[in-house]
Amino acid sequence: MITVNKENFEQEVLQADGVVMVDWWGPKCEHCLELMPSVEQLAEKYQDRIKFCSVDTSGNRRLAISQKVLGLPAILFYKGGIKVDDLSGQDIQPEDIEAKIKKFSE
């Protein structure tokens, strides 16, 4: 997992080759913290298929809004600098994230 912020988002996510998954989280979002271990496991498991990044929205609020993230947790998928898919809300389960990753790592 690469920690991304407003300085390197452009380079690490938008200009990256292939698919990038970005986990948007915040220190006060309980469900984000709950999901985090599973997300890290998934990042390990699929690291050679797609790129994994995470953004702490508490210091990167404007970045979040620019990416249309106004609710946590949010898992966004990018390809060629464009958002291609997303998951958001309190109901996200690790299985949902894995299903999307599989879709993009084919």
Added chain:
Amino acid sequence: MMDNLYDLLILGSGPAGMAAGVYGARSRLKTGIMEKGRPGGQAATTDELENYPGFGPGTTGPGLTQSMADHAAEFGANFIKDTVVSLDLSSSPKKVGGKKGDYFAKAVIFAMGAEPRMLGIPGEGRMRGKGVSYCATCDADLFTELDVIVVGSGDAAIEEAEYLTRFAENVTVIVIHDEGKVDANRVSAERAFNDPRLKWKWNSIVKSVNGDELVESVTLKNIKTGEDEEFKTDGVFIFVGTQPKTELLKDVAELNPQGYVITNEKMETNIEGVFAAGDCRDKYLRQVVTAAADGAVAAVAAEKYIHETELWKKEVLDADHPVLVAFYNPTDMAGTEKIGIIDKFVLDHKNFSLVKVDASRNELLKKRYRLEGVKLPLVYLFSNGGLAGSLEDISPESLEQLIQKNKRS
């Protein structure tokens, strides 16, 4: 199966489940608390929590629930990270199906809580995470310097609206009632009315959430004038009550029309050995303190149930000889004296044993053998695990008849 066999299995780890865990584990029951995510339940999504007795201002939801989890774990409760997908509560032991495996328990406490209710208006589902939120603590700081509305006027709505003023530029509360009337408690309401940062829209409901990629506005309807108004906002925080997470109990346990589990004062559901506690239960006040209280009651009642079931099984149902069971009422002296006749009878009939049950204290047997309102004392004869006969008029002769009749049949 042994590893996954518990005395007490608690489903859900909000304050109700964790209080039940503390009581269950402390009374030496092998106690499991099943939770799909992190412990804490809805309370963990409340930032300020200042009405739990002994924990005043400065207490946070995540902080308090974390200490509850530590407390339960310290006494030996086992946290199981899994999601419940099926229940078989009539089997023995009871079976709880999880995504990762099956779990078995002698008694089950259902404490799955409740979740925010949706308004069910156009745009609400589509804009979830794009401006529509049900959790101020989670999302508030994303709305720094933006405009938000809060829908609802209960405790949660009013308290979370105040919390949002710390972040958002403008916070407008949309209230269905006449000016000055909210459903929240008076302390919170007065504080909110005195807060110049809060704005109010009275007699109003939200008809739809509008926007392309993010929320841009809502359509409000004034229910007095019938007029619609397009109201610009970046965020919509919805606090219009909760709905119980009781889908798994549908058609299994008795629920009220809103889906909350109906229990008695001992948290017993209509299913033997199954209890419910916390916000999922049909009750008057849903707070952390009442959830914890429910959990304590449920765990103590479950412990008593387990003890009574096991004793009954060992001494009566699994006995290798016929057993006479005398149900008595301890306040009825004349009746209780008759038990002496059976004591004497058993001395002369060595192949029988006698179990005395105080019917006023044993709810389980009272229910199972329909003893409510019957004349006591009453004698039941059990043989090979089944009821083989009964007797109301206790005398040496009638007892002799009872066992003779049983021999012949």
